[in-house]
Amino acid sequence: MNSDFDKYISNLVANKEKIPHQLFEFAANPERYELNHPGSLHDTWVTSLTIAENRNKQRPFNASLSITLNLLGQHHDRDIVLIYNNVKSYELIGHINEFNYNDTFHGDVLTHEISLENLHYQHIIELRSGSKFKVIFTEFKVTECVYT
Incomplete structure (x- = not known):
């Protein structure tokens, strides 16, 4: 890896106590950045992006926003959600x-x-075309569906 990546990981480790476990495990896992690992986000393709305003029927004005980003894995053998x-x-x-x-x-x-990002977390994803996705959030989950 390079020195910028080493600084990035060091910063994550230094702030480990401020980051939820699943988010930290995802963010600090070098396999998620490797050029040739099936679980890496590098070289994945966007297959869908869903933005949802989640409403409780009894309290419809108390909505929360969620985003689901589905990526086709670089080896085309899995979805990373x-x-x-x-x-x-x-x-x-x-x-x-x-x-x-x-x-x-x-x-x-x-x-x-x-x-x-203050009391929140930020994920920035940059794509080959110059497209960019940036989200600021408080809760995170990642799942993988491997096709066999």
């Missing part, structure tokens, strides 16, 4: 993938980084 709950803000900038539009609109994931 990132679920952000209690979303405080998000940004999505989409660009046509000029390198191969017929293959995927956004292009594959180049980098991603999780950080602390």
Whole structure:
């Protein structure tokens, strides 16, 4: 790995007590960044992005926002599903993938980084086309569905 990545991981470790367990395990796992690991986000493709306003029927004005990002794994053998709950803000900038539009609109994931943002957490994902997804949230879950 390079020195910037080492600093990134060191910062996560230094703030481990401030980060929920599942988010820390995801963010600090080097396999999630490797160029050739099936569980890495690098080279995954966006298959869907769902934004939901979750409402309780008895208290419909007390809504919360959640985002589910589904990624096709780099080896095309799994879905990696990132679920952000209690979303405080998000940004999505989409660009046509000029390198191969017929293959995927956004292009594959180049980098991603999780950080602390005041009392919340931030995940930034940058894609080959220049597309960018940024979400600020308080709760996180990741699941993988491997196709055999």
